[in-house]
Amino acid sequence: MSSKGNIAFRAVSVVILAVMAVFFALPIYMAVINSFKTQKEIFSSVLAWPSSFGFDNYINVFHSIDLLKSLGNSLTVTIIGVVGMLLLGAMAGYKLSRTPGKLSGFIFFLFLSSMMIPFHVIMITLSQVAKSLHLQGSTTGLGIMYVGLSLNMVIFLYHGFVKGIPKEMEEAARMDGAGELYTFFRIILPLLKPITVTLAILNVLYIWNDFLLPLLMLTDVNKYTLILTTNSFFGQYTKDWGSILSSLVMTAVPVFAFFIAFQKWILQGIADGALKG
């Protein structure tokens, strides 16, 4: 390989990567530095470095909206949703995978084929169903809805994963007199850990960041998730960019913390979620 061509390639590749890096980082960088500026500073220049790193805008946001309550609501919805779908999904995926026969096959097919129903197709009637079950307006109800909406994908991946686990382990346990529940919770569930971690991470990010379902389900400001609160704050303070941007930054901080803590698993989970299964 000619070294000239190699050097030219490396130069071009660095330039492309650098330009793209600026493009990808710019909105976040802009949001962060302008969140420290006064109205006047933003008005005179958005590119300039802030004159001081005061937290006035952040304090203002804290006084206007109850971010901590919204954070708690987001946590409630996410935990109920993710734990619920993993537990129900693992149980059903395991049994469906281990049970031969027409009924089992049909139920699995039902879950599988429902995966091509886009959310927007069912959202109208879904909100009616939620209303008649009195789930509308409750964070617990919203969490349960995420369980129902994501189970097909969760069951699909557990079903595939269980196939790779040798049956001998369960048979040996049964010989020793272990019951169904003991076998599932003590033997199978620990073996499902890799796929459980993948599913947990993907669905935590999905529920935490989801906007449309909470928008349809939650009407009381006290029940708003973090995303919804930020959305309504944006609607009310359209001109006060300093406060808006600091609210955006604060909303992004928990996900970035989550990413830093679980970076390896998140990246692995995305690749596995797409390429396996």
Added chain:
Amino acid sequence: MTRTIRQYAWFFAFVAPALLVFLIFIVIPMLGGMSYSFTNWNGLAKSYKFVGFVNYIEAFKDKEFIRSLMFSFKYVFLMVVLQNGIALLLALLIESRKRAKGLFRTIFFMPNLISMIIGAFMWTFIFTKLLPELAEQAAFSFLDQAWTSDPKVSFYSILIVSLWQGVGYMMIIYIAGLQGVPQDIKEAARIDGANGWQMLRSVTLPMIMHTVTICLFLTLNSAFNSFDVIFGLTGGGPARKTEVVSLNIFQEAFNYNYRFGYANAKAMILFLIILVITIVQVRVMKRREIEA
């Protein structure tokens, strides 16, 4: 005999809870939506009438709905091409590097962590504050555009923000695909004197075709389901000119008219479109698997 009954009992104990929530939140809404699409229900009234295909016929004459469909098609097409093209390019460039791999990967993936709607608000700041400021400099005067208020321009604004948000995810999958290409094959090609371009065309790309197919369909589905970016950036406006089909359905049902029957007919049309795409998708995947 008791043994089989006990097996059935355990089968249902494990499967029934999942089946129940699934039936309530997906199957019933789907079947309900289908039936309501043939009625004139307005979402509030207790009574409604069966109207046959009237809603469907109206949908195909509804200029705004047709426009939103066309908008979606155009958007989906460009998203599939650009999102995969850029993601693959970035993955290849990052994988060809020895240093700073992790840094670039993190920067490109970061926007994907942020909720779409938050990202759209950050970009609103860029479009309405930063770009006008830059456009004051003569060299950047081309940036002086009505980025979010002129429908022709805001189509591209929507595209830019969607790419900013979505490219990183696909890039992660492509990187995993590239890392799966066996080293010895690349080594063999290098010994045979293949240059960089030949390596890419004849070794790397054929080896990651499976990944490319998966990514194409992932982007196809996610682009069809785009909602938040448009909602946050333009709200579908001005005058509903930047609505995608999902936003058009949402507005029909929850904002403008509360015509649930009619909105459900539109939703079923969307479903049929996705159904056709999915059938094609499954066929193509099956064929590829046989070839591989």
